[in-house]
Amino acid sequence: MRVLVTGASGLLGREVAGLLVRQGHAVTTFQRRPSGVEGAADVLGSVTDEDAVRAAVQGAEGIIHLAAKVSFTGRAAEFSEVNVEGTRRLLRLARAAGVREAVFVSSPSVANSGAAIAGLGAEAADPEHAHGDYSRTKAEAELLALAADTPAFRVAAVRPHIVWGPGDTQLVERVLERAGRGRLPLLDAGAALIDTTYVDNAASAIVAALHRMDHVHGRAVVVSNGEPRPIGELLAGICAAGGVPAPSWAVPGAVARGAGAVVERLWTWAGRKEEPPMTRFLAEQLSTAHWFDQRETRRLLDWTPAVSLDEGLARLAEHYGGRPPGSGPRR
Template sequence: MPAPSAFQLFGPSALSPVLVTGGTGFLGRRLVGRLLAQGRPVTVLARRAAPDLAARGVRFITAALDDTAALRDACAGIHTVFHVAAKVGVWGRYDDFHRANVLGTRALLASARAHGARVFVHTSTPSVVYNGRGLAGADESLPLTTRCPSPYPLTKAVAEREVLAADSPALRTVALRPHLIWGDDDPHLIPRVLAQARRGRLRIVGRGRNRVDMVHVENAADAHLLAEANIDRCAGRAYFVTNGEPVLLWDWINHLLTALGEKPVARRIPLCAASAIGACCEAAWRVLPLRGEPPMTRFIAAELAKDHWFDLSAARRDLGYEPRISMAEGTVALIAHLKNQG
């Protein structure tokens, strides 16, 4: 009989302490709630504390990802690290993204090893395989990107590579790539779409028939918990995580807008024109003291116009992952939630 693995000897139980970086964010908060429901002691490292989570017994370390002393403190006594935090966005200084996404992840790995953590679940992104082309049924055999017009995918690709390279019998590591996380209380994707639509700034880029995978936040949380539970089967590997139901992106957006009483998007712009506008915007934001993100970039143009859907075979096989909340079910709930919010 083979010797038991480190994870089998020290695997998670109701008392196994966990650290969630970015535990006050959209996905991180859902994950924290699920862990608390399991009775797990939870530490959260985030820039700001959340009184509602603190009231439920969460231990908070208020710090940035580049605070190495805080990372060491956060990892003390921890069995599993869920590294959800990252600097996200499509625009900004490469050094800022590198500091948070690469140096922060590197320091967190070192702290986890130093304190004897057993599992490290890293939240990556499908954009780490960006290649400028559409991705239709893409699987994990695609190489990590080394050329991308956005610093976010570049730095996340470096971080993912280092996380997987750090896998060892002492600390098992895995990377998950959830695509376009959405659901009730989403503070990013859906509010941005609605705001742009209400200002009349949304345009269908390209033919408008591109198929895109998304993942409901509860399904994304499921995948993270399954990765921890099945770490012996998935350690050292990366997995795409989606709803497994690619939608026609612009049809889905227009269905959502119509259901909320907003005008559907009808105006169109060719991909080549959107890419040219994006390049001009990028140049202006580099030279001029302009705040925020450009309204268009080459990366955004490609994301809005091209197919991005993924093969879930590996996640189903190794994690036992199966999306619980369908696109239809989640969309109905989202519309009701938004209407209730007024």
């Protein structure tokens, strides 16, 4: 199959594109900088550019759409232009180009209003109650994507939950950097039970959705390792792999959520580009249970995760080679 992967310069996008190449598909990647995926043809551009998107979708039979603005802060209009209008543009031009199938890579946060999640499946995306501009716009985009599903243009949504692995700058590097400086607290003593997804598992589930369109088109599925653990235990494992002390001081979750909301507004008002030390969304993620029932996902995708959390942490330790952050991974 000729497959276009958008957003392949990120951790998950690179793994998705690489897996498709290894499976023998003809892969084109589309993003603003080179993907570095061996065996894939890079097309550089943005989903905000009509002409660039039109050129990228030509000849594709399937699309996996990962390109998105992912951040805890930023101007609302920027999230909308990339996540909502970029998805709308891609779907419209893909359909016009004769693309048959598309997988929209979403997030469980599209259906999370901040309350604890314990063993639920893929609840309906809810932009009105999603917390933060990222979650809100991803929810809007997911609804657009699923509404575009037809027999001639089949669309599914896959929501991988907290993806991490070697080379991850969204979670792992932030944890190690802040823990290494003693600035990573445990919220509510790190007791919240959460699930995460090792990057190889997230990629294989997304690719499985493309192959299982008969079963998943028109619907969303949540993907995780299916191994919920206390957040404090997970953070300690990441810190051990990276060679830094685990967080040892605690802050009440309610205090962190309130402070995070204030910091988030100040960061956005000031137009600061770096990620803030805390936001309301991040505080919720660190202090609220969120794990999902994976039985329906595994049945629909005919998929199971190949890499356990413990094996993933071992691979992370191998990547860092026991060196502290800043000294670089072992070569």
